[in-house]
Amino acid sequence: MQGGGSDFETDYGAGDHLEPQRNDWDETPCVELLTIGVGANSEEKRRIEAAAISRKIRWLVSGQEEVKVYDSQKAGNREPGTGKRDLEPRTSNLEPVFLPRKPRFGDIAILFRRFSNLKLFERELRMDGIPYYVVKGKGFYRCQEVLDILNFLKYLEFSGDLVALTGILRSPLCGVSDETLYLLSRCDGGIGDWEKWFARSPLPDPRSPALDRIVQPDRDRLHSLFLLVSRLRPLRDRLTLAELLEEIHTGTDFASTLLTTFQGEQKVANLRKLIELARSFDDSGEGALRVFVNYLTELVKAEPTEAEAVISAEGEDVVRLMTVHQSKGLEFPVVFIPELGAGQPINTTQMEYDNSLGLGMKPALPGSEGEPTLAFREISELRKRKVTAESKRLFYVALTRSRDYLILSGEGRGEWRRWVEDFREEYPALIRITEATSLFEESSPADGMEGVTEKGRGEGIPELVAAAVGRSLYYTPPLPSEMVFSPTALEDYRKCPRKYFYRAVMGLDEGLFAEILGDPGRRRKEKKRGMTALDKGNLAHAMLEKLNFADATPAQRAACERIAAVTSAGQPQEDVADVVESVLAFAATPLACELPEKRLLREYRFILTFSGAATYYVEGAMDLVAEGRDGVTVYDYKYAEKEQAELDGYRFQLGTYMLALSRAYPERRVEGKLLFLKGGGEETVVCDFAAFERELLEIMDAIRRRSAEEDFGLREGCDGTHCPFRERCLAAL
Numbered sequence: 001m002q003g004g005g006s007d008f009e010t011d012y013g014a015g016d017h018l019e020p021q022r023n024d025w026d027e028t029p030c031v032e033l034l035t036i037g038v039g040a041n042s043e044e045k046r047r048i049e050a051a052a053i054s055r056k057i058r059w060l061v062s063g064q065e066e067v068k069v070y071d072s073q074k075a076g077n078r079e080p081g082t083g084k085r086d087l088e089p090r091t092s093n094l095e096p097v098f099l100p101r102k103p104r105f106g107d108i109a110i111l112f113r114r115f116s117n118l119k120l121f122e123r124e125l126r127m128d129g130i131p132y133y134v135v136k137g138k139g140f141y142r143c144q145e146v147l148d149i150l151n152f153l154k155y156l157e158f159s160g161d162l163v164a165l166t167g168i169l170r171s172p173l174c175g176v177s178d179e180t181l182y183l184l185s186r187c188d189g190g191i192g193d194w195e196k197w198f199a200r201s202p203l204p205d206p207r208s209p210a211l212d213r214i215v216q217p218d219r220d221r222l223h224s225l226f227l228l229v230s231r232l233r234p235l236r237d238r239l240t241l242a243e244l245l246e247e248i249h250t251g252t253d254f255a256s257t258l259l260t261t262f263q264g265e266q267k268v269a270n271l272r273k274l275i276e277l278a279r280s281f282d283d284s285g286e287g288a289l290r291v292f293v294n295y296l297t298e299l300v301k302a303e304p305t306e307a308e309a310v311i312s313a314e315g316e317d318v319v320r321l322m323t324v325h326q327s328k329g330l331e332f333p334v335v336f337i338p339e340l341g342a343g344q345p346i347n348t349t350q351m352e353y354d355n356s357l358g359l360g361m362k363p364a365l366p367g368s369e370g371e372p373t374l375a376f377r378e379i380s381e382l383r384k385r386k387v388t389a390e391s392k393r394l395f396y397v398a399l400t401r402s403r404d405y406l407i408l409s410g411e412g413r414g415e416w417r418r419w420v421e422d423f424r425e426e427y428p429a430l431i432r433i434t435e436a437t438s439l440f441e442e443s444s445p446a447d448g449m450e451g452v453t454e455k456g457r458g459e460g461i462p463e464l465v466a467a468a469v470g471r472s473l474y475y476t477p478p479l480p481s482e483m484v485f486s487p488t489a490l491e492d493y494r495k496c497p498r499k500y501f502y503r504a505v506m507g508l509d510e511g512l513f514a515e516i517l518g519d520p521g522r523r524r525k526e527k528k529r530g531m532t533a534l535d536k537g538n539l540a541h542a543m544l545e546k547l548n549f550a551d552a553t554p555a556q557r558a559a560c561e562r563i564a565a566v567t568s569a570g571q572p573q574e575d576v577a578d579v580v581e582s583v584l585a586f587a588a589t590p591l592a593c594e595l596p597e598k599r600l601l602r603e604y605r606f607i608l609t610f611s612g613a614a615t616y617y618v619e620g621a622m623d624l625v626a627e628g629r630d631g632v633t634v635y636d637y638k639y640a641e642k643e644q645a646e647l648d649g650y651r652f653q654l655g656t657y658m659l660a661l662s663r664a665y666p667e668r669r670v671e672g673k674l675l676f677l678k679g680g681g682e683e684t685v686v687c688d689f690a691a692f693e694r695e696l697l698e699i700m701d702a703i704r705r706r707s708a709e710e711d712f713g714l715r716e717g718c719d720g721t722h723c724p725f726r727e728r729c730l731a732a733l
Contacts, residue, residue, distance in 0.1 A: 029432040034409035052436035054124040063102035069333035070098035107333040135322035199570025241278035335402035341412020352379035497712035530572035537639035550596040631669035642681035
């Protein structure tokens with residue numbers, strides 16, 4: 001590893017040899033090289049190497065290998081000949097004593113030159129049940145579960161994206177078979193017309209013969225997916241991105257499905273991380289779904305440095321995976337350096353520049369390799385020497401991170417492997433050679449593995465398993481320092497803490513819950529009626545979000561019918577017509593006729609911040625905000641009749657909107673109005689902002705105090721009237 005003498009090269013000579021610092025070193029090798037026999041291709045060798053490192057870690061931690069790590073203690077802290085500590089050190093300048101012990105997971109680090117094959121090594125560690133932590137890293141945005149959610153978001157925003165649709169149908173979000181995908185493609189209109197066929201169950205007549213060949217379980221899955229898509233599409237820009245992702249997870253039971261697969265815990269953690277990223281995106285003010293989809297798509301293409309979600313903390317007893325650059329200044333008892341044989345990336349540039357040599361080019365005609373200029377050759381040769389010098393420095397850093405034991409691996413012709421082979425020729429006794437495949441021929445190092453199980457098998461030590469189950473079942477997390485709420489969630493808690501628990505904590509779908517557990521006779525009647533009140537309300541909101549109040553009635557009707565054709569395909573026409581007439585009736589009211597004179601903000605998003613026992617955030621979107629000369633008014637649409645509406649809950653939610661506006665417009669008068677679309681009618685809401693803010697803080701503090709409880713109790717005196725979870729509550733009594 002001699003340098004070349006240039007100012008960018010480092011000369012390593014005999015004076016740079018590292019000498020052991022422990023007096024008890026018995027001259028046995030502290031460096032081990034894992035080798036892989038001939039015959040395997042490069043991809044298979046990488047897989048064997050990753051599996052061998054994982055198995056080697058198991059053997060080290062089991063204590064069955066003759067490898068020790070050492071903890072240093074001052075000699076003066078022990079009584080001569082006894083090994084017992086003195087109460088006072090005899091002197092501060094005595095030589096340390098090194099006490100041997102077997103390695104732990106936290107003693108081990110795997111250092112990579114680059115993270116190109118990180119996924120392969122992670123997979124083997126997970127297969128062996130070895131806890132690890134990736135320091136930074138990358139690959140999060142290309143995880144399949146993240147791509148599946150991205151496909152769902154794309155399809156919600158761009159209903160004509162057939163690639164995204166196919167990805168959804170084949171993923172755990174829907175899970176139909178390849179045969180079903182083929183049959184859908186053979187139907188009239190192709191796979192893009194699937195919503196038309198599966199909007200109802202059973203399938204409508206007449207229909208394509210190919211549909212009859214789709215098995216019933218897949219038909220049910222497609223119908224359930226249609227119901228979810230048709231419900232979420234009108235809400236995609238009304239909900240926050242985090243709420244939309246939560247709805248997708250709940251509606252598809254995605255997390256539960258992933259937990260049944262290999263690396264399920266990691267996949268679910270990645271989903272939670274994606275939700276938090278979406279929440280941060282919401283906070284940035286760029287919360288539109290289309291913007292988020294485009295943003296996420298670019299991240300998938302660019303693959304920035306973003307590790308998968310952490311399921312083991314850095315400070316725990318875990319193996320650390322990091323790049324050599326990240327390890328600078330650190331030291332570990334045991335270090336693995338894999339992929340020694342990897343070469344440098346090939347330079348394909350047609351132009352080179354150097355301050356002293358100038359510009360070099362490699363001009364080429366189409367179809368030819370080109371002929372480099374003399375300057376290009378000299379600059380290329382200089383660049384190679386610089387790259388080699390930097391690689392030598394990096395390799396030196398990697399080798400010197402190990403305190404007690406160093407394990408090298410990786411086949412190939414790269415310079416790191418070549419330098420190791422040169423060293424072996426000069427000092428053969430200092431490197432121990434182990435054939436990687438021999439690690440798979442030995443019996444399992446079960447003793448002393450502290451609960452780590454054999455790859456794909458085994459159940460660990462019963463006592464440790466019981467302890468782990470106990471920690472999972474009875475773990476009490478610390479109270480959160482930050483919490484995020486929606487106005488609806490706070491109103492749920494105010495009405496009944498258990499309703500809040502079912503909806504906000506457990507993520508239960510109240511409409512689905514009512515359908516499953518409600519009265520069968522009532523369900524049959526509702527099915528005959530067609531659209532539910534929630535469906536009609538969503539459709540009305542979608543129309544009012546786009547409606548131009550300055551247009552004449554015919555133009556408004558045409559706009560409403562276009563929106564209905566897109567968002568409510570397959571719904572009974574009489575129900576759709578009722579919604580259209582209700583919206584047009586409101587548009588004809590004197591209040592609506594005055595709206596074009598004002599500045600209108602539709603789906604106006606807001607975030608309220610509160611400081612109580614913790615930091616609280618309340619976020620949501622207002623249906624319509626109108627800025628006039630004499631003040632600001634927020635309007636909240638309700639597809640209900642005023643006489644039958646739950647006015648108290650509606651007033652509470654509108655009070656939250658008014659409080660947000662009072663902070664956004666501190667010098668303006670703020671008003672709030674509930675607009676009832678069925679039968680007309682409105683109600684003006686008055687809010688004492690100081691008293692209302694105190695009420696919100698009391699609610700949020702109460703939720704925080706109860707956040708570690710397994711269930712929230714019923715509100716005193718609650719009889720379950722009008723509650724979708726009443727059947728569940730009765731069953732729990």
